[in-house]
Amino acid sequence: MLCTSGWEITHPNCLLQCLSSAASNHCPLLVDCVSRPPGARRFHFERFWPKLDGFHHVVSEAWNFGHLDPDPYRRIVARLKVTARRLQSWSARTIGNVSLQLKVAREIIARLDAAQDFRPLSHDEAWLRRKLKCSYLGLASLERSIARQRVRLAWLRGDDVAVSYLKIHASHRKQRTAITSLQVGGLIVTSHDAMAEAAFHHISGVLGTTEAREFSIDQSLLRQYASPLDDLDEPFSEEEIWRAVKCLPSSKAPGPDGFTAEFLPAKQDIYDAFNKFYTANGRGFQKLNQALLTLLPERADAAVLSDYRPISLIHLIAKLFAKVLSLRLAPKLGAMVSTNQSAFIVGRCIHDNFLLVQ
Known part of the structure; x- marks a missing residue:
């Protein structure tokens, strides 16, 4: 099927499917443009929010709102929830629907331009036209920032890319990860509840399963490390x-909390959580140890659940825990990992294998 880019932007949720050819040699194509009812929209932190006036004031008020829970894990989760609600309300009041505002601005400017061909504009009309043009430039930049965050193209540099390209790419990305049907056993299921149940049973059978081993390995006898590792327990x-905070990658898919690395809560709360984490006190840790499992297709014609690769989107604070531990361990890897492993270690290169073979 051929279509223009404008039509594709107008119908971002269209679905193209091949029907059964039956007795014919030709396969009919079904183009479904019926809009699906949107599901429960989760909170997502927008990267451009910290650049707007009033953001830090809203976060400060939301973070210090309500009763302080003595447990640092529950306190962080409660404050993140309140902050998410306040930011959504503030964004709706301050920014609103960017696409609708752009359409209204274009329409009014077009009418003023048409009126200017027949008569001179009044002082108020000329002021409104200038004001709308300035606002339009700011809204267009904001729309581009939102589209870039939806696309998630790490190789894309600069802001000179067309917004239409970003919208089309975001639509393709959404369609590529959409699951419309699954083959379970010998049946094809298409309802959301049936596919969710099949995915739940499939992943539950894969995760957390262990196999009995006939032998065990005493790793302490394999290699004696040259450098001491006692400082890993400090x-x-x-x-x-906060050195780990600066190393967290930005613009990554958020977990259940909806926050990315661009948002960082108060220092004292995170420090209290790390102190409790250091004492191995797991009470309340399940609040931060939640994750979302997302299925990504590994092949274009993915039909069964084994054709999908599950990835885990974890909580922002859990990401920070893992990052701090990895930064502690990274300087020790050179002494812990044998020189035969020439890749994925700082200071080593996989091309050294070719020199070894020669």
């Missing part, structure tokens, strides 16, 4: 935590 410091 308490966490504030400098270490």
